[in-house]
Structure formats: structure tokens, C-alpha cells
Amino acid sequence: MIDVREVSKKYGKKPVVNKVSFQVNKGEIFGLMGPNGAGKSTILGMIATVITPTAGDIYIDGNSVLKDRSKIRKIISYVPQRIALHMSLTVKDNLKFWGNISDTKVSTEHVEYIAGIIDLQERLNERVEQLSEGMKRRLNIGVALIHNPSVLIMDEPTLGVDIKSKKEIVDFINTLSHWGKTIIYTSHDVREITQLCHRLALLSCGQIMFSGSIEEAFHEADKREIKTSSAKGEVDDLEVILSELGEWWE
Numbered sequence: 001m002i003d004v005r006e007v008s009k010k011y012g013k014k015p016v017v018n019k020v021s022f023q024v025n026k027g028e029i030f031g032l033m034g035p036n037g038a039g040k041s042t043i044l045g046m047i048a049t050v051i052t053p054t055a056g057d058i059y060i061d062g063n064s065v066l067k068d069r070s071k072i073r074k075i076i077s078y079v080p081q082r083i084a085l086h087m088s089l090t091v092k093d094n095l096k097f098w099g100n101i102s103d104t105k106v107s108t109e110h111v112e113y114i115a116g117i118i119d120l121q122e123r124l125n126e127r128v129e130q131l132s133e134g135m136k137r138r139l140n141i142g143v144a145l146i147h148n149p150s151v152l153i154m155d156e157p158t159l160g161v162d163i164k165s166k167k168e169i170v171d172f173i174n175t176l177s178h179w180g181k182t183i184i185y186t187s188h189d190v191r192e193i194t195q196l197c198h199r200l201a202l203l204s205c206g207q208i209m210f211s212g213s214i215e216e217a218f219h220e221a222d223k224r225e226i227k228t229s230s231a232k233g234e235v236d237d238l239e240v241i242l243s244e245l246g247e248w249w250e
């Protein structure tokens with residue numbers, strides 16, 4: 001479904017992503033983790049066709065990000081790390097605006113349904129500039145969900161979102177994957193990644209240091225005799241394991 005093939009990105013002479021390859025299957029939630037500046041947003045931007053790779057290519061349902069940009073834009077939705085909303089428009093009008101960008105017209109019922117998922121149904125007629133930061137984050141996710149994409153690219157979508165809304169969003173993303181949507185997700189929250197992602201890739205300085213399932217990460221940690229403090233399977237343990245496998249402490 002998503003096939004990232006030896007993709008690289010340089011800014012001037014500075015390499016920020018270096019020959020990264022991975023595949024994401026239909027209906028899978030794939031996590032991308034790594035320290036600040038590791039290249040997560042750059043990779044997501046290349047998949048979302050807003051950043052052009054310097055080398056390599058990415059195929060989504062067989063369409064190349066280099067050659068078939070407009071086809072890809074019809075099947076994907078992108079939640080950027082930076083909030084991208086019309087601040088002077090209402091919540092409802094933002095949802096409608098982004099919905100109507102795609103070919104199908106969005107019904108009022110659908111707008112209300114999405115507003116319910118992001119817990120903004122009481123705020124539909126307020127201007128975005130009047131919302132709190134966390135509410136803007138939730139709306140940032142809502143606008144990506146409105147046109148029913150088959151691939152969702154989400155860059156730290158739950159940053160600054162409260163616990164209750166985070167749970168609702170995480171539950172909904174799980175539901176989307178059950179519906180067969182393919183999701184690429186970044187977060188610094190290990191718990192969130194373990195709750196959501198079937199597989200993950202660990203990035204360090206633009207390169208993938210490990211990719212696989214959480215079970216495979218534990219297995220690899222055993223093989224490399226990575227020592228953890230508490231009982232196996234706990235989030236603290238996983239943080240240690242991912243940091244070692246990702247070489248984030250080097």
C-alpha cells in the first residue's frame with residue numbers, strides 16, 4: 001500500500017533523511033519515532049507530497065509521489081505538526097472547507113459526526129481563534145478526517161491534547177484501521193505508540209535503526225542483552241528498549 005523506497009532528502013548539502021525504506025500494509029498503523037530533528041516530519045511531508053525527495057521514491061497504491069501527486073492527494077489526508085486552519089472561520093466552516101476540497105460535498109450530519117469525535121460539537125459556531133490550543137489540535141485532526149481518506153498521515157496529532165480527548169482520538173484511529181484505513185503516525189509518547197501501532201520504525205539522524213513490531217523490539221532487546229529495570233512489557237522498559245535500539249542515547 002505505502003512503499004517508501006530508499007528515500008533521501010537534503011537541504012543544501014545537509015542530509016536530513018538518508019536512504020529510508022519501509023512498507024506499510026493496508027489497514028496497518030505504522031509508528032515513526034525518533035528524537036527532535038531525526039527527520040520524522042520530513043519523511044511524512046514526502047509521503048504527503050508536500051516535500052519533494054532528493055533521491056528515491058514513495059509509492060502509494062502504486063502511484064509515485066514524484067509523478068502522480070494529484071492522484072495521491074485524492075487518497076491521502078495529512079495532519080501536519082504545525083496547525084493549519086483558517087483562524088477567522090468557525091469550526092464548522094473549517095470542517096466544511098476542507099471537506100469540500102475533495103470531490104464529494106460534505107453533509108451537515110457528517111460535519112457533526114466528525115465534530116463529535118474530536119469533541120467540538122458544542123463549539124461548531126465559534127471562530128478557531130477563540131479556541132484553546134488543544135481544541136485547535138483536535139480540529140486539525142478533524143479536518144483531515146472529514147473527506148474519508150484511505151491513507152492518513154499524522155504528525156504528532158495529539159500534542160497538547162487532554163487525556164480524555166487523546167483517548168477518544170486514539171480509539172477513533174484504531175477504529176479507522178479496522179475500517180481498512182492505512183495510518184502513519186508520529187508521536188513522542190511511547191504509551192500512545194504501543195496502544196496504536198502494529199509496527200514502528202525508530203529513526204536517528206535521518207536513518208532507520210530498527211523497524212518491526214513491539215514484540216520484535218523486545219525480542220531484539222533480548223538478543224542484544226539490553227538491560228531494563230522493571231517487569232517486561234511496561235512502558236518504562238519499552239522506553240529503554242526503543243532508546244537503545246534507536247541509538248538515541250549515543
Ligand SMILES: Nc1ncnc2c1ncn2[C@@H]1O[C@H](COP(=O)(O)OP(=O)(O)OP(=O)(O)O)[C@@H](O)[C@H]1O
Binds near residue numbers: 011034041
Ligand atoms: N526547510 C528546511 N530547511 C533546512 N533544514 C530543514 C528544513 N526543514 C527541516 N530541516 C532540518 O531537517 C532536520 C529534520 O527535521 P524534521 O522536522 O524532519 O525533524 P523531526 O524528526 O520531525 O523533529 P521533531 O521531533 O522536532 O518534530 C532538522 O535538522 C531540521 O532542522
Ligand SMILES: [Mg+2]
Binds near residue numbers: 081
Ligand atoms: Mg516533526
